[in-house]
Amino acid sequence: MPDFFAPCPRGLEKLLTDELTSFGATKLTPTDGGVGFFGDWAVCYRANLQSRLASRILWQVQPALLYRSEQDIYQMAMDLPWPRWFDVSDTIRVNVTAIKCPLKSLEFITLKIKDAICDKFRSAKGARPSVDTLEPDMRIHAFLEGEKVTLYLDTSGDALFKRGVRLHTNIAPIRENLAAGILMMTGWKPGIPLIDPMCGSGTFLIEAAQMSLNIQPGIARRFAFEKLKNFDAKLWAEMREHALAAQLPVSELPIYGSDLYGDALRAAHANLDEAGLRETVDLKQCNALEASPPTDEPGVLVANLPYGERMGELDEMAELYPKLGDALKQKFAGWNAYLFTADLRIAKLMRLSPSRRTPLFNGAIECRLFEYKMRAGSNRP
Numbered sequence: 012m013p014d015f016f017a018p019c020p021r022g023l024e025k026l027l028t029d030e031l032t033s034f035g036a037t038k039l040t041p042t043d044g045g046v047g048f049f050g051d052w053a054v055c056y057r058a059n060l061q062s063r064l065a066s067r068i069l070w071q072v073q074p075a076l077l078y079r080s081e082q083d084i085y086q087m088a089m090d091l092p093w094p095r096w097f098d099v100s101d102t103i104r105v106n107v108t109a110i111k112c113p114l115k116s117l118e119f120i121t122l123k124i125k126d127a128i129c130d131k132f133r134s135a136k137g138a139r140p141s142v143d144t145l146e147p148d149m150r151i152h153a154f155l156e157g158e159k160v161t162l163y164l165d166t167s168g169d170a171l172f173k174r175g176v177r178l179h180t181n182i183a184p185i186r187e188n189l190a191a192g193i194l195m196m197t198g199w200k201p202g203i204p205l206i207d208p209m210c211g212s213g214t215f216l217i218e219a220a221q222m223s224l225n226i227q228p229g230i231a232r233r234f235a236f237e238k239l240k241n242f243d244a245k246l247w248a249e250m251r252e253h254a255l256a257a258q259l260p261v262s263e264l265p266i267y268g269s270d271l272y273g274d275a276l277r278a279a280h281a282n283l284d285e286a287g288l289r290e291t292v293d294l295k296q297c298n299a300l301e302a303s304p305p306t307d308e309p310g311v312l313v314a315n316l317p318y319g320e321r322m323g324e325l326d327e328m329a330e331l332y333p334k335l336g337d338a339l340k341q342k343f344a345g346w347n348a349y350l351f352t353a354d355l356r357i358a359k360l361m362r363l364s365p366s367r368r369t370p371l372f373n374g375a376i377e378c379r380l381f382e383y384k385m386r387a388g389s390n391r392p
Contacts, residue, residue: 204310
């Protein structure tokens with residue numbers, strides 16, 4: 012049975028473990044920034060199609076082995092049956108990441124792995140695959156930890172957070188899989204009112220709408236596993252047909268977004284249009300401090316707070332936080348608010364007492380998701 016690894020934004024490993032289990036994965040091994048698992052190819056296809064949290068699904072083609080030099084790594088790659096897995100006509104790209112690697116140059120390691128794959132093809136087929144660093148057919152990933160190296164073939168192609176939907180972004184976008192993970196952490200479920208008063212290009216809104224309508228995140232895109240020689244086209248077609256049949260009709264949903272800036276709202280409108288979800292979400296332009304609950308029923312407020320680059324200097328943010336705290340306290344009693352930010356000063360400046368602080372990473376940026384259960388009156392301890 013194949014061995015896989017699914018990287019994800021740090022902080023989402025537990026959620027991803029639960030998600031992969033629901034797809035039929037076994038022997039799950041959470042680690043910092045991802046989850047290892049076993050499964051057949053149906054599990055691999057399903058994870059690519061349905062995972063809202065994984066960044067990629069990597070097929071481990073070589074387990075962790077000891078190396079001492081670049082030549083050792085070359086020989087390990089040379090020993091693998093690459094022509095059995097994909098065609099010489101497929102373009103390739105090699106990615107190398109390392110932790111505490113004793114070798115000097117990751118670029119040289121990358122070159123040696125690429126040379127090994129090309130030499131293997133030349134030996135077996137009399138020709139070598141071409142390199143395409145922008146849109147390769149096959150991505151090969153090498154992970155070096157200390158003196159061990161593991162090799163993977165990427166079954167996803169483009170990263171899974173690229174849903175084939177969002178074409179227009181603002182200055183500080185949040186990745187789709189991180190947005191989906193945050194929505195899951197809030198306890199929000201389809202049917203519960205949701206508002207994002209700083210919606211930017213609409214990532215939270217689109218993820219919530221797709222969840223509400225049971226639209227699988229990978230339904231609108233292609234995957235690298237479709238080019239593997241063992242690709243089961245019949246199984247994949249049946250899986251996609253089942254996913255399409257399970258989608259709910261597009262309709263108005265209790266999902267609401269607003270933003271102070273017109274260009275951000277134009278981007279959100281365009282992205283919802285591209286996703287075929289425009290009528291599901293209510294959008295309007297207003298200052299987050301003036302936003303009001305869109306329904307009588309309490310719900311969930313979620314926001315990716317601006318930090319520095321979107322709204323200027325730190326002193327401006329220090330002025331915003333207490334005002335935002337007052338606005339939430341005065342208008343959103345009964346709601347649960349979740350504020351995502353890299354600016355950790357918010358804990359003091361909001362003048363509200365968070366009931367939970369969850370460490371998360373937006374790429375390499377360490378952030379926090381602050382939970383505020385809004386009650387009538389004071390939220391201070």
